[in-house]
Amino acid sequence: MEDAVRPSQDAYRGVYERGYRTWAALWQREEEAANDSPFETSSIYSAFPNHPYFPSRLLLDKSLSNVVVASGRSTWNTTTSPADPRCELPPFQEQMNMQVAWNFPTEVVLRQDQGLLDKKLPALFAREDSHHFPVLFLAWAYILSARWAELIPGAQEPTYNQDTRAPSTASAGHHDDDDDDDDALPAHPCTIHEAALAAALLIPIAKLDGARIELPSPKPRCDGAPAAAAAAPSSQDGQAYLPWDEEDGEEEHPQPLDRLLTLSCHPRGAKALLSSIFFQPDIDCNLCGAWLQGSFAFLDSDAAQEPQLRLRTFVRRDPGLAFLWLGAFITGAEARCVQDARAGWWKTDLSSAAWTGTHVSFIQGTVTKPPPAAAADISRADECRLMYLAHGPTHAVPPLFPFAPFGRTALQDADLDVRQHTQCPALHRLVYAGFVWDCRGGGRNVKQGACGDGVADDAALIRVKASELSRVAEVDDTIAVDYSGLDREDGDEMSEIVTRNIFCWLRGDDGYPVAERALRQHDWINDADSDDDNDDDGPGQGREDSRSLFGDTRLSRWLLGVATGRCNSL
Numbered sequence: 360m361e362d363a364v365r366p367s368q369d370a371y372r373g374v375y376e377r378g379y380r381t382w383a384a385l386w387q388r389e390e391e392a393a394n395d396s397p398f399e400t401s402s403i404y405s406a407f408p409n410h411p412y413f414p415s416r417l418l419l420d421k422s423l424s425n426v427v428v429a430s431g432r433s434t435w436n437t438t439t440s441p442a443d444p445r446c447e448l449p450p451f452q453e454q455m456n457m458q459v460a461w462n463f464p465t466e467v468v469l470r471q472d473q474g475l476l477d478k479k480l481p482a483l484f485a486r487e488d489s490h491h492f493p494v495l496f497l498a499w500a501y502i503l504s505a506r507w508a509e510l511i512p513g514a515q516e517p518t519y520n521q522d523t524r525a526p527s528t529a530s531a532g533h534h535d536d537d538d539d540d541d542d543a544l545p546a547h548p549c550t551i552h553e554a555a556l557a558a559a560l561l562i563p564i565a566k567l568d569g570a571r572i573e574l575p576s577p578k579p580r581c582d583g584a585p586a587a588a589a590a591a592p593s594s595q596d597g598q599a600y601l602p603w604d605e606e607d608g609e610e611e612h613p614q615p616l617d618r619l620l621t622l623s624c625h626p627r628g629a630k631a632l633l634s635s636i637f638f639q640p641d642i643d644c645n646l647c648g649a650w651l652q653g654s655f656a657f658l659d660s661d662a663a664q665e666p667q668l669r670l671r672t673f674v675r676r677d678p679g680l681a682f683l684w685l686g687a688f689i690t691g692a693e694a695r696c697v698q699d700a701r702a703g704w705w706k707t708d709l710s711s712a713a714w715t716g717t718h719v720s721f722i723q724g725t726v727t728k729p730p731p732a733a734a735a736d737i738s739r740a741d742e743c744r745l746m747y748l749a750h751g752p753t754h755a756v757p758p759l760f761p762f763a764p765f766g767r768t769a770l771q772d773a774d775l776d777v778r779q780h781t782q783c784p785a786l787h788r789l790v791y792a793g794f795v796w797d798c799r800g801g802g803r804n805v806k807q808g809a810c811g812d813g814v815a816d817d818a819a820l821i822r823v824k825a826s827e828l829s830r831v832a833e834v835d836d837t838i839a840v841d842y843s844g845l846d847r848e849d850g851d852e853m854s855e856i857v858t859r860n861i862f863c864w865l866r867g868d869d870g871y872p873v874a875e876r877a878l879r880q881h882d883w884i885n886d887a888d889s890d891d892d893n894d895d896d897g898p899g900q901g902r903e904d905s906r907s908l909f910g911d912t913r914l915s916r917w918l919l920g921v922a923t924g925r926c927n928s929l
Contacts, residue, residue, distance in 0.1 A: 363877035374650050375845050379654065386657070403556060407714055410714040412618045416512075427461075433452065446785035451750045460511065467574065469574055479666050493574040506617070560619055563623055563624065563626040632715060633680065636680065638719060643764065647703060651853065653844070656842075707758075721740055734782065741781075746776065751776070764861045
């Protein structure tokens with residue numbers, strides 16, 4: 360008898376092979392490219408123009424003893440045409456909190472090990488003009504901290520340890536994490552500057568992980584010239600080294616740096632972006648363990664440990680995150696991100712995803728519009744999307760993990776909002792429309808989306824991962840697969856956690872349709888005994904409770920959910 364949740368051995372093995380071959384194919388492509396030319400990316404200073412930045416009157420929450428928090432709200436439209444009169448789903452807002460200051464510094468240790476960076480990224484740092492890199496890193500940390508002190512009300516100027524025998528520390532308040540562009544064979548000091556900026560932006564991730572950053576002590580240049588001369592900023596191709604923007608007649612404002620600083624002040628969002636390269640959009644929750652196990656069977660192999668090729672492979676997966684990964688490799692954040700991804704334990708951040716155009720979760724997808732005659736059921740992925748867009752009380756928070764639920768639901772068993780908007784002529788998807796900061800005096804400072812008018816359709820801005828390689832690798836049996844990492848028990852355990860979580864989100868409050876009894880009673884979803892003996896089966900025959908997920912669900916709670924759904928659909 361076919362299992363309702365757990366995939367077959369053949370399906371598991373096939374997805375394991377796909378994960379392995381996807382990363383092997385990416386590695387092979389970068390291995391070939393590395394012999395011909397350096398890897399190039401767009402400028403760090405022009406990255407993420409849609410990202411908000413701190414206003415001058417930012418409201419800070421200092422109620423906690425160890426952290427200071429700034430807040431704002433992202434606005435989301437529910438259709439690709441926000442003013443579409445054919446749809447009644449209104450826009451909604453989500454609260455965003457950023458930890459902009461802590462009560463302890465980040466430790467930066469300078470070691471007498473000139474090969475420290477060479478071992479991490481030999482093609483980038485095995486050059487004489489990179490020996491001053493730690494100086495540039497600390498200089499950028501100072502610049503970011505100083506700018507942070509200007510923007511954050513009540514902040515103090517950065518301080519540094521004067522004992523040369525003691526570890527260096529970054530400012531206690533500065534949080535930074537963003538992307539960089541040049542990661543291989545820099546041809547001039549400016550690219551070393553950008554690498555140093557990329558690393559400095561990831562200082563807050565080290566703080567979040569409770570880690571310290573280790574860099575080699577600066578080394579004198581062989582020609583006797585002072586390192587400071589090589590460290591001088593430069594301008595290339597007529598572009599200002601630190602470009603300035605002018606907005607709405609206000610005084611000049613260094614928006615590129617401020618956007619990077621704000622992204623850096625949200626390390627949880629930055630980590631979610633880094634982890635997103637391990638998300639494959641068409642892999643369902645019950646097979647995510649097989650996908651990740653196959654992926655890391657290759658990435659953990661001896662053949663995939665050369666650091667420069669490893670960086671290039673990660674960047675190839677999503678080039679838009681290039682300088683973010685460069686900074687992660689330099690600061691050591693890469694190891695923790697890979698560790699979390701290997702376990703399948705990373706969270707999504709939809710605001711950071713929208714600001715950077717990154718595909719982080721299935722919930723960002725467009726709801727399929729089937730022909731009316733064929734609309735007898737709906738995929739559970741689309742069901743989740745519509746329930747989140749409807750934003751009822753029990754679905755106002757997005758799913759925790761990025762992988763979609765499998766299977767389909769009969770429309771007559773679906774929530775009332777889902778039924779209505781499946782037939783709605785509007786095209787439904789999650790569309791970022793802007794961000795509002797909470798400011799002092801009860802005011803708000805609005806940083807709108809890409810269009811600048813609050814009507815920002817980000818459909819074209821979400822980057823597609825290198826999924827074409829996945830499809831090729833799936834059938835390319837010329838890439839030999841190492842099956843020594845295939846462990847069905849461990850992979851299923853990972854898939855079980857993600858599957859239980861997404862079905863808890865989807866069905867937890869209203870319960871399961873009777874037609875889904877096999878799902879509810881499955882070990883992966885129901886980890887407790889159930890005493891429900893309803894024998895009615897088939898679609899449209901009612902719903903069973905989900906006490907295995909939430910404890911006893913009372914009838915009044917179920918009725919409240921139904922009443923709320925009806926009110927939201929009218």
